[in-house]
Amino acid sequence: MRRPAHACIAAAVLLAVLPAAAAAQAARGPERPNVVLIITDDVGYGDFGPYGVTDIRTPNVDRLAREGVKLTDFYAAPVCTPTRASLITGRYQQRVGLEVALPSAGPRDRGLLPTGRSLPQLLKKNGYATGLIGKWHLGWKPEFGPNEHGFDYFFGFKSGAIDFYTHEAASGLDDLFENTTPVHVDGYMTDLITARAARFIEQHASEPFFLDVAYNAAHWPFQPPDHYSKARAVAFEGPMDSPTRTRKDYAAMLERADAGVGQILQTLAKLGLERSTLVIFTNDNGGEWLSRNTPLSNRKGTLWEGGIRVPAIFRWPGRLPAGRTSAQPGIFMDLTASILAATNTPVPPDARLEGINLLPILAGQAVPVERTLFWRTQTQKAVRRGDWKLLVQGNAAYLFNLPVDVGEHNDLARERVDLIRALWPLIDAWEADVDAERTALGGR
DSSP states (O other): OOOOGGGOOOHHHHHHHHHHHHHHHHHHOTTSOEEEEEEESSOOTTSSGGGTOSSSOOHHHHHHHHHSEEEEEEEOOSSHHHHHHHHHHSSOGGGGTOOSOOOSSSOOOOBOOOOSOSHHHHHHHTTOEEEEEEEOOSBSSGGGSGGGGTOSEEEEESSSOBOTTTOBBTTSSBOOEETTEEOOOOSOHHHHHHHHHHHHHHHTTTSOEEEEEEOOTTSSSOOOTTSOOOOOSSSOOOTTSSSOOOHHHHHHHHHHHHHHHHHHHHHHHHTTOSTTEEEEEEESSOOOTTSOOTTSOSOTTSSSHHHHEEEEEEEOTTTSOSSEEEOOOEEHHHHHHHHHHHTTOOOOGGGOOOSOOOHHHHTTSSOOOOOEEEEEOSSEEEEEETTEEEEEETTEEEEEETTTOTTOOOOOTTTOHHHHHHHHHHHHHHHHHHHHHOOGGGOO
16 A cells, blocks of 8 residues: 655665664663653544544554553643643643633734743753644744744644644634744645654654644544545534534544554654653543543533543653553643653742652552642633542532542532532632732733
């Protein structure tokens, strides 16, 4: 079968780069690993093979789970901008005033201002080449852009969603950039992200690098590969649209992203970088209406588990066990702390990271720890402490024991009033804390 052009890597380039990469890996040692963070978009918790999907083929994500550690209790924010803000800052997104998705159309005067202590900035100061390929969604203006936050290289888009073929945002404006320059590049967006990610790895194989691969699959517009259809200039595609998009369209989009994961892994292998590279795979929030969030309840935009619990897999050959599953609760801020710890990157005290380094726990070198984690939307609030989760909507309180009721079907509020009385004040105290600290970093 003929491979697409974007999947081919010139043999001459590989032969030239491979010796240098191997030498650099030997000199670097385990204390200077590369990090490749792969994030999909709006994909359901149950939409990957390791999490139970049967109608979508994800052999490359399946491989990551076989060769690494799969987390069952990993969390994001309920929508994409807040999740990405917590990753870049390593702190709750409420502290920077970015707890809703930034609009792709309308005013564009908000975003995340740089501080000098963001994840990519700290890695860059530590001698890492840093790249973001794909979705940013933390501000449109140049002062909010990826390069200002410490990414040496950016290729992608700044809005929440774009046409996969024309690369226009819902506003109708072109939204494809290389660093700070608008560019026009033909191709399906998922394939462009994969090709640029592979190129970045090739170009930086002889030095430590951090690469954030932020796919927009399978976010709407639901445009499958190899079959162009003009995206609708709307803020959402739902079941009442005509013609209605299908699960088959969604599956094709996700399978192409999985193929991209495979090409990235193949590039690392060909360059001899597998054992010196920590690969993390995850998703930015719960799935949409075409997604499979099973066994969780509800979907993106809510604080039910289906809105905030996401797949997460860590692979680091020789440093993390293969084929292991961990129920250690984690959250996106933990990625920040874990990456900085893995790379031995100095963290200034004023960074005040709120995540934890998960790697010792995933490696079996430390025991799992109980966590207290918080979320908030405009209509809901939630806290998880240990096994228990309190979800508050208005004056209604719902209480769930997650290990035995991950689908949140059995509300125990009337049986455990004592727990509600213990957990609700924790939310109040957390809200008071993050709101008091909210800064101008949200562009306000």
